[in-house]
Amino acid sequence: MSGDITPQPSADEDVQRATTDARMGGGTDDRFNSPLRQALGTSPFILTKFDRFMNWVRGSSMFMLQFGIACCSLEMMHTYAVKHDLDRFGAGVPRASPRQADVIIIPGTIVSKFAPRMKRVYDQMPEPKFVVNMGSCSISGGPFQEGYNVVKGAEEVIPVDIHVPGCPPRPEALVYGVAKLQDQVRAGESSPVVVKPYELEKFGDLERDELVDRLAERIDEDDLVMRYNWADSP
Amino acid sequence: MSVTEPLTDTETGELDYDAIFEILGDHIIDRESHVHTEAAVVRPDEVQSTLRILREDAGFDHLSCVVSQEYRDRFESVYYLKTYDDPTQEFGVVVPTSRDEPKSQTATGVYETAGWHEREAYDLVGIEYEGHPDLRRILLPESWMGHPLGLDYDQDRPQIVEYREHENPLEGHVEEGETMFINIGPHHPATHGVLHLRVVLDGEQVADLDPDLGYLHRCEEQCCQSGTYRHQIMPYPDRWDYASAGILNEWAYARTAENLADLDVPEYAQILRTMSAELCRICSHMLALGTFCLDIYGDFTAIFMYAMRDRERVQNILEELTGQRMMFNYFRLGGVVWDIPEPRQEFFDLVWDFLDELPAAIDEYHDLITTNEVFQTRTVNTGILEPDVAKQYGCTGPVARASGIDYDLRRDDPYGYYEELDWEVITEDGCDNYSRLLVRMQEVEESAKIIEQCIELLEEWPEDEREIQSNVPRTLKPDPDTETYRAVEGAKGELGIYIRSDGTDKPARFKIRSPCYHNLSVLPEIAEGEYVADMIASLGSLDIILGEVDR
Numbered sequence: 061m062s063g064d065i066t067p068q069p070s071a072d073e074d075v076q077r078a079t080t081d082a083r084m085g086g087g088t089d090d091r092f093n094s095p096l097r098q099a100l101g102t103s104p105f106i107l108t109k110f111d112r113f114m115n116w117v118r119g120s121s122m123f124m125l126q127f128g129i130a131c132c133s134l135e136m137m138h139t140y141a142v143k144h145d146l147d148r149f150g151a152g153v154p155r156a157s158p159r160q161a162d163v164i165i166i167p168g169t170i171v172s173k174f175a176p177r178m179k180r181v182y183d184q185m186p187e188p189k190f191v192v193n194m195g196s197c198s199i200s201g202g203p204f205q206e207g208y209n210v211v212k213g214a215e216e217v218i219p220v221d222i223h224v225p226g227c228p229p230r231p232e233a234l235v236y237g238v239a240k241l242q243d244q245v246r247a248g249e250s251s252p253v254v255v256k257p258y259e260l261e262k263f264g265d266l267e268r269d270e271l272v273d274r275l276a277e278r279i280d281e282d283d284l285v286m287r288y289n290w291a292d293s294p
Numbered sequence: 295m296s297v298t299e300p301l302t303d304t305e306t307g308e309l310d311y312d313a314i315f316e317i318l319g320d321h322i323i324d325r326e327s328h329v330h331t332e333a334a335v336v337r338p339d340e341v342q343s344t345l346r347i348l349r350e351d352a353g354f355d356h357l358s359c360v361v362s363q364e365y366r367d368r369f370e371s372v373y374y375l376k377t378y379d380d381p382t383q384e385f386g387v388v389v390p391t392s393r394d395e396p397k398s399q400t401a402t403g404v405y406e407t408a409g410w411h412e413r414e415a416y417d418l419v420g421i422e423y424e425g426h427p428d429l430r431r432i433l434l435p436e437s438w439m440g441h442p443l444g445l446d447y448d449q450d451r452p453q454i455v456e457y458r459e460h461e462n463p464l465e466g467h468v469e470e471g472e473t474m475f476i477n478i479g480p481h482h483p484a485t486h487g488v489l490h491l492r493v494v495l496d497g498e499q500v501a502d503l504d505p506d507l508g509y510l511h512r513c514e515e516q517c518c519q520s521g522t523y524r525h526q527i528m529p530y531p532d533r534w535d536y537a538s539a540g541i542l543n544e545w546a547y548a549r550t551a552e553n554l555a556d557l558d559v560p561e562y563a564q565i566l567r568t569m570s571a572e573l574c575r576i577c578s579h580m581l582a583l584g585t586f587c588l589d590i591y592g593d594f595t596a597i598f599m600y601a602m603r604d605r606e607r608v609q610n611i612l613e614e615l616t617g618q619r620m621m622f623n624y625f626r627l628g629g630v631v632w633d634i635p636e637p638r639q640e641f642f643d644l645v646w647d648f649l650d651e652l653p654a655a656i657d658e659y660h661d662l663i664t665t666n667e668v669f670q671t672r673t674v675n676t677g678i679l680e681p682d683v684a685k686q687y688g689c690t691g692p693v694a695r696a697s698g699i700d701y702d703l704r705r706d707d708p709y710g711y712y713e714e715l716d717w718e719v720i721t722e723d724g725c726d727n728y729s730r731l732l733v734r735m736q737e738v739e740e741s742a743k744i745i746e747q748c749i750e751l752l753e754e755w756p757e758d759e760r761e762i763q764s765n766v767p768r769t770l771k772p773d774p775d776t777e778t779y780r781a782v783e784g785a786k787g788e789l790g791i792y793i794r795s796d797g798t799d800k801p802a803r804f805k806i807r808s809p810c811y812h813n814l815s816v817l818p819e820i821a822e823g824e825y826v827a828d829m830i831a832s833l834g835s836l837d838i839i840l841g842e843v844d845r
Contacts, residue, residue: 126483127481128486128487128488129487129488129510130487130510130512130533130536130840130841131533131536131620131621131841133487134536134537134538134581134620135619135620137602138602138605138606140594141594141598141599141602141603142599142602142603142606143602143603143606154594156482156483158481168510169510169512171508171509171510171511171512172434172435172438172453172455173434173435173455173508173509173511174480174488174509174510175455176455176457177457177480177481177488177509178481180457181481197512203517203529203530203533204512204513204514204517206513206516206517206520207512207513207516207517208442208447208449208513208516209434209442209511209512209513210512210513227621228620228621230619260457263454263456266454271439271451271452271453271454272454274439275437275454278436278437279437279454279456283456283457283458284456284457284458285437285454285455285456285457286454286455286457287452287453287454287455288452288453288454288455289452290449290450290451290452290453291450291451291452
């Protein structure tokens with residue numbers, strides 16, 4: 061539904077005019093005869109599958125979560141702001157609450173203390189929801205991968221649709237990544253299944269070992285925890 | 295303060311270390327020589343008495359940095375002291391403790407800023423500070439096992455991190471209907487990143503505030519300790535204060551490493567360094583201005599967009615120069631990586647265009663912000679930070695200068711080309727949120743003045759003398775057990791780095807003294823008793839970058 065739709069030949073214009081007159085009363089301003097209407101021909105009806113229509117709507121109006129983590133969030137801000145203006149592509153309204161957002165961009169390094177919070181923010185977003193990984197850190201840990209406290213990529217915690225590499229990616233790269241996501245959503249493609257080794261679980265449900273025994277005094281059975289098995293990380 | 299004079303050698307104006315050691319008397323068990331200063335070794339139970347003498351009788355009112363580290367035979371805390379009047383007057387206090395029982399007396403009674411420093415030392419290295427009012431982990435989760443910067447830490451051991459449900463403010467926290475507990479962050483638009491504030495409100499006033507850090511603790515010190523001096527460390531500083539202040543951070547590392555390995559920098563490279571660093575300062579202050587107004591007005595208004603527009607222009611210039619918009623990696627030890635791109639005149643024109651239009655842009659900001667009544671109501675006389683408190687907490691940079699503390703390392707502890715140029719240190723006496731913004735806006739103008747003079751010099755510089763790099767050995771291996779701490783004026787204040795070498799090509803201990811960390815530690819002092827809305831304004835005016843707070 062973009063700019064390459066050409067109006068129908070003028071032979072149809074009289075028919076269109078008649079249709080419009082019949083529907084809206086005579087003498088209606090020409091401006092109501094939008095290029096879209098002209099493209100669809102004389103009929104004011106579109107036949108499509110409801111799912112396809114919904115996918116098109118979803119891809120054309122994406123609400124992003126205002127979610128800054130690290131360096132990449134600066135470039136993310138530049139993507140929303142003047143010059144790059146992500147809103148031009150129907151995806152630039154940052155929402156402060158996850159309950160109003162469709163897309164979460166992960167712009168930065170995930171560390172052990174933050175991963176459970178990010179997981180919870182992701183859980184709070186309504187379905188259908190999409191994830192864009194921005195930058196090397198959220199892809200693999202990036203330059204900090206060797207760090208004792210760094211989760212080796214957001215995919216260890218939540219499923220991800222699009223990866224935008226770079227350290228940080230330029231705003232143009234993020235715009236391209238979001239546009240790719242929109243294409244994917246419009247086409248109704250689902251994201252690949254990923255492994256999420258780190259989950260939030262109840263402390264009582266953890267397998268007992270030395271570490272769990274040592275922490276048993278200070279953590280409640282019902283408290284949620286995330287267990288990091290660093291040795292198994294990629 | 296009055297006693298500061300006799301300790302200074304009257305002829306050279308330099309610090310008379312013998313006089314200091316004399317007034318410390320029996321407290322000293324040994325003397326140490328670090329590259330930048332002399333240090334006294336004291337027993338772990340005499341920390342407070344020693345520091346009190348140094349503070350009250352020798353005039354050292356600035357605890358600049360606390361370094362903690364583990365040796366094969368001992369733990370050690372090093373307190374680096376300076377004076378706010380003259381930061382070239384430095385002194386160190388080294389406190390060794392045994393490995394079996396790493397306990398040391400706290401310095402919190404003497405310098406408040408030691409509180410957070412010692413919590414960090416306890417968290418990462420494992421030294422216990424006796425008498426510390428609140429010795430908890432600060433960067434890592436409470437349930438963490440082990441101390442990761444210790445020598446025997448096994449990084450592959452599994453860890454369990456708690457996730458407590460956010461406490462319901464209405465359940466169990468209403469004490470006789472008086473106070474309410476509220477969480478702000480770690481995911482919140484006003485916290486400038488992933489900061490978590492635990493706030494107790496009494497009505498609309500802040501009764502208690504406890505910043506909870508560590509949501510972006512990405513092991514910068516460990517990363518630097520595993521890189522080689524010559525090339526592998528320089529990319530990391532860009533990512534500490536990532537508000538496009540990268541070159542200022544690179545300079546902190548460059549200055550320390552050059553001091554450690556005794557390297558020179560050619561004059562031409564110093565001018566390039568000075569110019570690019572000031573461009574970064576403008577970029578960083580523009581972000582501070584934009585996001586501060588975002589906090590005050592609460593939406594993506596024109597001011598935020600204008601600030602972003604001006605940042606884009608500076609980033610374009612920096613991209614021309616360094617090839618990168620944000621992570622510049624422009625400095626090398628002993629110089630910079632590239633000269634100005636050819637054709638040079640095109641680059642100069644780009645900078646001149648920016649400088650010519652900057653005054654009009656600043657006027658526009660003043661129209662939109664500082665003369666706006668709504669803005670003034672929110673910021674004038676809110677978030678008061680008294681100079682004494684600021685000094686106690688080790689505040690530096692625009693935050694300190696807005697409280698009337700005339701402290702700027704570019705002038706007071708000169709490096710680069712600043713000494714040769716004509717510019718002013720900006721101070722304000724308001725001590726409030728408004729003053730902190732004013733200082734930043736005026737500093738942008740001063741930075742523009744510096745850049746202008748640098749460009750004039752660069753334009754005139756003879757073509758065959760454009761030396762951008764001095765001779766530096768391919769592999770740097772400073773002598774074992776040399777220690778140094780050097781600082782530069784970063785965008786947010788005194789950004790210092792401590793390096794201890796062990797004779798290899800990698801540092802044995804790399805410690806970052808982050809200005810944001812200190813500026814944030816003063817937030818409870820500023821905010822308690824104020825309205826919660828003013829607390830948000832104060833947080834914005836402190837201009838913290840979590841990458842530098844948590845490191």
